[in-house]
Amino acid sequence: xxxxxxxxxxxxxxxxxxxxxxxxxxxxxxxxxxxxxxxxxxxxxxxxxxxxxxxxxxxxxxxxxxxxxxxxxxxxxxxxxxxxxxxxxxxxxxxxxxxxxxxxxxxxxxxxxxxxxxxxxxxxxxxxxxxxxxxxxxxxxxxxxxxxxxxxxxxxxxxxxxxxxxxxxxxxxxxxxxxxxxxxxxxxxxxxxxxxxxxxxxxxxxxxxxxxxxxxxxxxxxxxxxxxxxxxxxxxxxxxxxxxxxxxxxxxxxxxxxxxxxxxxxxxxxxxxxxxxxxxxx
Numbered sequence: 001x002x003x004x005x006x007x008x009x010x011x012x013x014x015x016x017x018x019x020x021x022x023x024x025x026x027x028x029x030x031x032x033x034x035x036x037x038x039x040x041x042x043x044x045x046x047x048x049x050x051x052x053x054x055x056x057x058x059x060x061x062x063x064x065x066x067x068x069x070x071x072x073x074x075x076x077x078x079x080x081x082x083x084x085x086x087x088x089x090x091x092x093x094x095x096x097x098x099x100x101x102x103x104x105x106x107x108x109x110x111x112x113x114x115x116x117x118x119x120x121x122x123x124x125x126x127x128x129x130x131x132x133x134x135x136x137x138x139x140x141x142x143x144x145x146x147x148x149x150x151x152x153x154x155x156x157x158x159x160x161x162x163x164x165x166x167x168x169x170x171x172x173x174x175x176x177x178x179x180x181x182x183x184x185x186x187x188x189x190x191x192x193x194x195x196x197x198x199x200x201x202x203x204x205x206x207x208x209x210x211x212x213x214x215x216x217x218x219x220x221x222x223x224x225x226x227x228x229x230x231x232x233x234x235x236x237x238x239x240x241x242x243x244x245x246x247x248x249x250x251x252x253x254x255x256x257x258x259x260x261x262x263x264x265x266x267x268x269x270x271x272x273x274x275x276x277x278x279x280x281x282x
Contacts, residue, residue, distance in 0.1 A: 004030040004107075005055035006043060007070060009062030012086035016040050018061050018097060022084070025104035030057075048073070055079050057107070057262070063087020064180075068237045071117075071137050071259040080114050082107065082262040091179055091272070094264050106264045113263045117176050118195055118216065121255035124234065126248050135255045138177030138237045142222055142250055143169030143202065149228040155199065158218040167204040170222055172197055172252050176259075179273070181238065187211045192269050197252065216254035223249050 004026055008019040016038055023032055023042035032043035033054060046054070058074055058081045060067045067083040071092075074081060084100065085093035095103035106112055122140050123133040134140075144151045151169050155162045173182035178190040178198050187200035188211055197220060200211040214220060225246045226232050232244035244250075 001029075001031050002056040003033060003054050004057045004059060005033045005035075005046075005051045006038070006059045006061065007035040007048075007051075007066070008038060008060075009066045009086060010038075012063060013061050018084065018086065018100070021100060022059060022061070022104065025101065026108065029108045052077055052079070057082065059084065061086055063090060064092045065239065067092045068137055069239055071261070072119075072135055072237065075119060075135060075137075075255075075257040075259050078258075078260055080260040080262045082112075082264075092176070092261065094262060103264055107262075111264070115192075115261045115263045116258040117192060117261060118174055119255035119257055119259060120172065120174055120197065120216075120252055121257075122172075122234075122236075122250060122252045124242060124244065124248055124250055126245060132242050134236045134240060134242075135257055136177075136236045137174065137259050138180050139171050139173040139182060140250070140252055141169055141171050141181065141202075141235045141238070142224055142244070143233055143235070144226050144228055145231040145233045149226055149231055150205065151232065152225045154223040155212075156221040156223075157212070157214055162212065163209075165201045165204050165209060166206075167209070168202040171200045171202060172220060172222070173200065174198075177237075182211075188213070189273065195254070219251060219253040221249050221251050223247065 008016055033046045034043040036045040058079050060070050061084045071081055083093035084095045120136045123130045150166050153165050153170050171182045175190040175192045175194050182200045185200050185202050187198050195216050197214045197216055201209045234242045234244055
């Protein structure tokens with residue numbers, strides 16, 4: 001019997017009511033385990049490390065942020081993730097709450113596909129040596145947390161200087177992340193099947209800066225400097241943070257890992273784009 005793991009964002013799934021409904025649908029078909037922080041008795045409560053080791057399928061109840069976190073957490077094990085949307089947009093989620101019964105029926109019957117999404121691998125180089133490393137599904141952002149401070153960056157692509165920017169920061173996004181922060185910063189929407197990285201400056205202090213789309217086999221280096229060096233910050237998917245120093249270099253390339261998302265409906269990227277992006281409101 002396959003093991004299905006559950007996690008739920010308690011701020012969105014009040015009293016874990018949706019998690020309990022999921023358990024009710026699946027209890028006779030799978031062995032159910034859940035994050036030990038969840039206050040439910042319908043599944044075996046285990047640590048997140050046990051989830052990573054034991055889960056054959058991961059169900060994430062929440063918004064895109066919760067889904068992103070577990071995609072990164074499980075990418076090395078290639079565990080497929082099914083997102084149930086409890087957020088506003090839910091671009092990564094496959095199942096809406098009103099379609100929960102249909103989604104669980106498809107999961108039970110194995111009527112789904114697994115979509116593999118490319119990720120970025122990055123490292124922070126200081127004094128010629130790596131000091132941190134990370135994987136990202138959405139984006140890697142270099143910025144300055146200090147008030148009204150610019151970040152000066154030099155961008156090298158495949159070892160060649162591609163440009164220098166004075167801006168509020170730089171976003172390196174995957175196609176998956178092209179519909180997130182990068183889009184808000186004026187970047188292009190990129191088909192999720194492509195194997196590219198999108199470099200987008202944030203509020204550049206020039207009239208001519210544009211996004212650059214780079215094939216992932218070409219490594220990217222971002223050298224950073226700011227008058228407020230203590231405020232230099234690198235964020236991964238908007239969730240993990242690393243403090244940078246002047247003259248640090250952020251190296252980004254294709255990750256050896258991919259995120260595995262369960263797809264139930266036969267919808268392509270452009271169907272989702274039309275339905276989800278058009279829902280954005282101020």
